[in-house]
Amino acid sequence: MTEPRAAPLPLDEDRVDVWLTALGAVEHDLLSSYVRLLSAAERERWRRFLVRHAADQYLTGRALLRTTLSRYAPVPEDAWVFETNAYGCPYVAEPAALRDLRFNLSHTEGLVACAVTLRGDVGVDVENTGREVDPLALAPTVFAAPEVRDLAATPPEARRQRFFAYWTLKEAYIKARGMGISLALGGFWFELDGPAPRIHFSDLCPDREERWHVWRWQPTPSHALALAVATPSGRAPRLVVRWVVPTLPASAIAEGRGDDAGGRPALR
Ligand SMILES: CC(C)(COP(=O)(O)OP(=O)(O)OC[C@H]1O[C@@H](n2cnc3c(N)ncnc32)[C@H](O)[C@@H]1OP(=O)(O)O)[C@@H](O)C(=O)NCCC(=O)NCCS
Structure with a gap:
């Protein structure tokens, strides 16, 4: 359930990484533990989902996003702060020095995807x-x-x-x-x-x-x-695709941030 922190992955402007998670591969206890990574606003949103599969998709999406970004920079998974543009598109707000790390997230029944690149639009x-x-x-x-x-x-x-x-x-x-x-x-x-x-x-x-x-x-x-x-250069980027099950870092487990239940009402 935990994994040691690896050295940051390389990323450049001419590369795009796609990280995929099969929702069926995420066991219940692991899924519950993802709540620890959420910001207060994300928890609030997660709590408001009325349908379980939508809540699970959202939670897994957030875990995939946070654990993925932390592969590229030595930032704790729960330390990323996101803001959204006028159309709801999220971007890295903090650490401000890492705003060039660009990502996009998508989820559907059974699958979550996160694409990451540097400075380009993705x-x-x-x-x-x-x-x-x-x-x-x-x-x-x-x-x-x-x-x-x-x-x-x-x-x-x-x-x-x-x-x-x-x-x-x-x-x-x-x-x-x-x-x-x-x-x-x-x-x-x-x-x-x-x-x-x-x-x-x-x-x-x-x-x-x-x-x-x-x-x-x-x-x-x-x-x-x-x-x-x-891409900023206009060149075709290299594409790297990986399947992953997001895992919490040992630090998040040890510090036990937040409660897993998150006070969310029972879902259908
Ligand atoms: C919101 C929208 C950006 C994507 O919605 P979607 O396909 O239902 O959902 P996805 O799972 O693919 O993407 C949702 C994620 O995109 C991101 N997102 C939200 N608004 C975004 C925007 N304006 N631009 C880019 N990404 C955005 C968020 O990370 C969101 O996930 P989160 O809410 O868990 O943080 C938008 O395209 C939409 O409203 N689509 C409606 C469907 C439609 O009519 N499509 C026409 C297809 S031709």
Whole structure:
């Protein structure tokens, strides 16, 4: 359950690391212990979840984020302070000297992902592809015209996967911009056929295509993942992907910060 602190991992502007946690791999006691890492505000938010799987996803996301950032800098897991921009995008506020450590988090049923890079813009999205959706009904409300047309032309048996490919890519981009759905979802679109997805923009969402490096893959048979990165240099970053179960450092256990129950009401 504990692990000694390792030497900080190297990270540079031309690299992006993606850390993945399978929620099913986190045992109950370990999950409960993550509460110790939360700030007062995070605890408050965690307590307010009414549905257990949403609370667990949030808690695991926070544990993955805090333990991951502490791999890159000698900062205790519970010492990171986050703030959010006007659109709710979190960033490192303290230590102020580490604000260039850029991250993005995504969670869905069964999976949490955290992407980290230095100084660039990064967005990640994971979706459980088993969830109930009607791709043809939803597409015109969230996709651009070329994506809607492509989806309609896709054979029904392949449509669900293609829908989630577009969905995760679009989410990864708007998350990398830090602006969420305030961006015009119809103002940019992806081309999926080719060695890697390519992004295109219209005047509704002005941006430069050459800035963006995007990936998509299926980390498990029931999950889709997409990643969008704009590096300061414009060069394509190296991508490193790792599966991990967040573990608490010995110091957090010894100091026993907070109580595991956190005073949260019983969840469904
Ligand atoms: C909030 C939003 C950024 C992501 O929501 P989501 O896909 O439901 O959730 P994810 O699990 O992928 O991401 C949530 C995490 O993104 C981060 N986040 C929140 N706002 C963000 C923003 N504006 N930019 C980047 N990241 C943001 C947070 O870390 C959050 O996790 P936390 O609440 O545990 O801290 C936004 O894209 C949204 O509201 N999406 C709605 C869904 C939609 O209509 N999508 C259209 C797809 S084409």
